Amino acid sequence: MIQFTGVHKWFKQLHVLNDINLHVTPGEVMVVCGPSGSGKSTLIRTINQLEPIDQGSLVVDDMDLSDKKTDINKLRAEIGFVFQQFNLYPHLTVINNITLAPIKIRNTPKKEAEEQAMQLLIRVGLAEKRDAYPAQLSGGQQQRVAIARGLAMRPKIMLFDEPTSALDPEMIGEVLQVMQDLAKTGMTMVVVTHEMGFAREVAHRVVFMDAGTILEEAKPKDFFCNPQHERAKQFLNQLLTPMHGAGALCD
Amino acid sequence: MLSYQFDWSIILSGKYFEWLLSGLKVTLQLSLAGIILSFLLGLIVAVMRMSHFSPIRWAAWAFLEFTRNTPLLVQIFFWYFGSYKFLPTAVNDWLNAQSFEFAAALIALTIYTSAFIAEDIRSGVLSIPKEQMEAARSAGFSYLRSMQYIILPQAVRITVPPLVNQFLNLAKNSSLAMTIGVMELTYQARQVESYTFKGFEAFTAATVVYLAISIIITFLVHQYNERVLKLHKAA
Ligand SMILES: Nc1ncnc2c1ncn2[C@@H]1O[C@H](COP(=O)(O)OP(=O)(O)OP(=O)(O)O)[C@@H](O)[C@H]1O
Ligand SMILES: [Mg+2]
Numbered sequence: 001m002i003q004f005t006g007v008h009k010w011f012k013q014l015h016v017l018n019d020i021n022l023h024v025t026p027g028e029v030m031v032v033c034g035p036s037g038s039g040k041s042t043l044i045r046t047i048n049q050l051e052p053i054d055q056g057s058l059v060v061d062d063m064d065l066s067d068k069k070t071d072i073n074k075l076r077a078e079i080g081f082v083f084q085q086f087n088l089y090p091h092l093t094v095i096n097n098i099t100l101a102p103i104k105i106r107n108t109p110k111k112e113a114e115e116q117a118m119q120l121l122i123r124v125g126l127a128e129k130r131d132a133y134p135a136q137l138s139g140g141q142q143q144r145v146a147i148a149r150g151l152a153m154r155p156k157i158m159l160f161d162e163p164t165s166a167l168d169p170e171m172i173g174e175v176l177q178v179m180q181d182l183a184k185t186g187m188t189m190v191v192v193t194h195e196m197g198f199a200r201e202v203a204h205r206v207v208f209m210d211a212g213t214i215l216e217e218a219k220p221k222d223f224f225c226n227p228q229h230e231r232a233k234q235f236l237n238q239l240l241t242p243m244h245g246a247g248a249l250c251d
Numbered sequence: 252m253l254s255y256q257f258d259w260s261i262i263l264s265g266k267y268f269e270w271l272l273s274g275l276k277v278t279l280q281l282s283l284a285g286i287i288l289s290f291l292l293g294l295i296v297a298v299m300r301m302s303h304f305s306p307i308r309w310a311a312w313a314f315l316e317f318t319r320n321t322p323l324l325v326q327i328f329f330w331y332f333g334s335y336k337f338l339p340t341a342v343n344d345w346l347n348a349q350s351f352e353f354a355a356a357l358i359a360l361t362i363y364t365s366a367f368i369a370e371d372i373r374s375g376v377l378s379i380p381k382e383q384m385e386a387a388r389s390a391g392f393s394y395l396r397s398m399q400y401i402i403l404p405q406a407v408r409i410t411v412p413p414l415v416n417q418f419l420n421l422a423k424n425s426s427l428a429m430t431i432g433v434m435e436l437t438y439q440a441r442q443v444e445s446y447t448f449k450g451f452e453a454f455t456a457a458t459v460v461y462l463a464i465s466i467i468i469t470f471l472v473h474q475y476n477e478r479v480l481k482l483h484k485a486a
Contacts, residue, residue: 048389077391087386091405091483101390104400133482153390 001026001157001188002047007056009042016042017053018212026156029189031199031220034209035235040192043209044159047190048079061156077105080150084162086142088134094121094145095130098152106153113152120148124178140171144178151182158182160191196239200224200249208232225250255451262452267443271453274439275460281357281435282422288361289421290414293368294407298398300373311369318366324427326363331355331431356428364421371413375406408483415472419465436460 002024009017016039024030032040045051046058049065049072058065063075089097098117102108108116121127124144134142143163150158160179164172176198183189183202193199199206199220206223208216208231215229227233240249261267299311318326334355335343379402387397429438440457444450 050385050389073391073393076389079389081386081389083382083386085382087382089383089386089401089405091408100400101392104396105391135482149390 001028001061002190003057003059005057005059007046007053007058009046009051009054016212017046020056020214022207022214022217024188024190026188027186028205029183029187029191029203030205030207031203032190032192032207032209033194033196033199033235034215035231038209039212040209041161044161044190044192047157047159048076048081050081073105077101077153078156080147080153080155080158082143082146082150082158082160082163084165086134086139086146086166088142088146088149090134093131093133094126094137097134097145098149101149102152117148117152120151121145123151123181124148125174138171139167140174143167143171143175147175147178147182157188157190160189160193162192162194164193164195194239196224196236196249208235210235221250257452258449259452261447261449262443262456267447267453270439270443271436271456271460274434274436274457277353277434278422278425278436281353281360281425281428281433282418284357285360285364285421285425286414286418288357289364289368289417292361292365293372294403296365296369297372297376300369301376315366315369318362323359323363323424324430327356327359327427327431330359334358350433352428352431352433355431356425356433360421360425360428363424364417367417367420368410368414371410371417372403372406375410376402378409379405405483408480411475411480412472415468419468422464423461 002022004020004022007017007020008015020043032043034040042051046053046065047060053065056066060075061078063070065072065075089100092100095114095117098120099108099110099113102113102116103110118127118130121130124147126141126144126148129137129141129145134145137145147158147163163179164175167175172195176195179189179191179198180202191198191203203220206216206218206220207214208223208227208229210229210231216223216227216232218228223232224236227236262271296311296314299307300315302308302311331352383401383405384397387401388394392400425433425435426437428435429441432438434442436457440453443453447453
């Protein structure tokens, strides 16, 4: 579904992605974690070419991103992207946020698009907010709408870049729940997150990045119980100690 | 001077009142047609100004600099006295069949105002967070479609208050059209003055009308800010 082979990327001097090799299979949920600035956002943003790569090959849904002839808008329409800051369209109501792309890009009739949007709103538990504006919603509600908006295009892949990092703690659960339900439907998902509980419960594989390289790639259980690299151990200790103590996710 | 007799009745009824009223009508026609046309032209120039293709960008820049840095009165005279020399005969004939003065004034006011509107729209666009463009692009919209459906609608909403200011400027600037014989409000006040020698009353009436237009519109902008803009702004 997604195949990185020897991918490199630089921001000026900064070697932000260094020889990335990664394969995501259909239906797989992959969590990407690592310290701040390690290149997680850059990695996930190359998948829908919000960031172009400089070297190597990246094939997504059988489309080669290094091929100039690849229709990038077509590729993006097949991939949902959920941002840390939600990025809903503030001038549109919830329902219009969700139906805009299906109507304008897929030429779905308005009525049909709205019916589908209502199904999605029911799924994320926000049916009664259909006519609200984003400014009238809490952060957690906005993020659930953003997920519904991504799903409205019936994507083959959903990408999440720290979807709960901008949320108040009491709203994190509702968003993770929606993502967990989505994972159960067999959606291919790549999730950048520091929610290690989610990684442990939902992910099939965890990738640990540091300074532009992938240091570890393991099943969640192996990653949490038996991290190989010193950097990964440090990272897990820092992340987990305050709440659970190290190793709390290993059982 | 001391013997001057105020007489408001003469301009508040009868023939002179109708002159003023017809002047107001022309002023409003000029302003409304002008704001619509200059909005459309301004939108086009703003998009050109932000084009990724540099010749288009430079053309828009030259237009803006030229238009904003020459006096409006000169531009009005230019279109009135100069335009027939290079406009095609058919266009000139058509303009003459309408009202050539009105058309020349409308063209000059439209072009002049569009330059300011283009810059208002552009700063509106620049004030939209870049994440909006990212969200639109990642949904699969092309650059132009993202502009059309996501960026410009937000920019225009932000631009409404400055746009209305431009409308007020336009209404006031339209008084310059009297210099080429457009019978708008100031022209008619002048007419009333020369027929009745009641210049004070006539121009007070004109002033009150300009002021009333400003106050009503300022009030509407305030309502718009409170009701619409707050709701549509990012949280
Ligand atoms: N557009 C850019 N131009 C220049 N440098 C950039 C750009 N975007 C990111 N960087 C740099 O690249 C490095 C990796 O950034 P990236 O956002 O991918 O990290 P991250 O792992 O997502 O971090 P965080 O956890 O803070 O979100 C950082 O040092 C960052 O400052
Ligand atoms: Mg990041």
